[in-house]
Amino acid sequence: MVQKNNILQRDSKKPIVWDAFYKENNTKKPLVVFCHGYKGFKDWGAWDLVAQAYSEANLFFVKFNFSHNGSTVENPIDFPDLDAFAENNYTKELEDVDSILNHLLSKENEYINQIDTSNITLIGHSRGGGISIIKASEDNRITKLITWASVSGFGKRTSTTGDLEQWKKDGVKYVLNGRTQQQMPHNYQFYLDYKANENRLNIELATKKVSIPFLIIHAKEDPSVKFNEAENLHAWNNKSELFSIEKSNHVFDASHPYKNKKLPEALQQVVTKSISFI
Template sequence: MNSIKNILITAGGNRQMALDIFFEKKMEQKPVVIYAHGFNGFKDWGNFDLIAEKFAGRGLVFIKFNFSHNGTTPRQPEEFADLEAFGNNNYSMELNDLKEVIDWVVDKENPYRQAIDNSAIYLTGHSMGGGIAILQAARDRRIKKLITWAAISQCKTPWGSWPPEQMEEWKQSGVQYYTNSRTKQQLPLYYQLYEDYCNNQQKLDIKSAMQSLQIPVLICHGTADTAVPVENAILLKTWQPAAQIFTVETDHVFGRKHPWTDNVLPSAMEAIVHASIQFLL
């Protein structure tokens, strides 16, 4: 199997994004799956290479990447080393990043083009990345199938449940801080994140995007998810009745953690991966 790590491509603002591609060594064109990570995440969280290898082992090209402003850097793709970038991230920027990755996939100069079937591009995303995948799939005819993993149903992460006084404080100070439970870092969230949402509500309307989709959709969610409750999956299904839904009794990250040092996935993640692959083949 070919696994090429940390390929650098350029996104908006001339920032570089690190990208990984996995595919079987036999050089024939195969469908490509592009994965978008969630808020406070990165492409290698929880040893995601194990998941990528499973997709590639079933005859799919698997691509995962770090959003340009997720706080990591090309030199430190698994660390929140650029907090200023993290604070300046927003939904519109992530949509543009995902488009840049898709453009790279179909580029005639792509060095891996012989392995990629450009007529079969699929998106999947976790949590906030699932919302981004929905929005992109609705606006990009190149996308032929969509899978969401514990996806959000509104572009309001992480302020959706904040009380009015905290929102006002955010507006006045220009910044709020999110505590990374693993690293204990105080990650800045600049008020521009909310302003981007307010200025682009039509573009960032997940409900409208789901309702407009005319491609096969699989919605995966954990019934014990406390970060993005399973009711979000039910909403997505309500908005797109033709979608398939697959639930597992598990948490937001399907039983994983970071770092994940085992060479096998937890059973819940295995079930999600299996259902996803079956849906795509």
């Protein structure tokens, strides 16, 4: 069963659009919630095929768009709302994960009978990995954590560095999206929010606090987030498991759009390993 573009309305906050992939049967299934990365979205590339694989393994798989990722309810793909993108920050993303979990585990969720609420895995890709680590360190409802090509720190990233004086003066700075050719705006609030919450947003501290089973998957040759970031995470949490993928990239050889009916070999390895870990 595939339920695309469910809308979670929230009081005085932007709605969250989410998908559910599951087998409709009488068993309560482990819940898997997937967090996309920077300049990402739930319908990117091969994520639907990934979701299908989890569904076939009798897991309840949810992927969603962060509320300020630049998509809209009407158009959940790509970035029609750059004003929202400009107002995104890490704490908003943590709040979004909380909102989606609260909804999925509530009686308001029409699929609640399909979910084993005591078995919850959070998966994050890239920046979504960092968000997932922090959320898992704070929320004892989460029982397993998996990161794919995760960052190990936010402090040196695009949204928290650069010419701060110029950024403050202009109020905004832009990052080119190579695929869509859009200039993606970051309002100065991103930096202010990061500084105000620097301790909470410290991935090293959060990683050390994680006490649940934790799987770290990363491609050895990842050009975007280097493999040593995975090694950092693994070193900070000696109970974690590090699984490396040979000869692949940041998105495990997927692309957008992705026309193939089968997952790329590297991404298939990621999915198979993750499902067996759950």
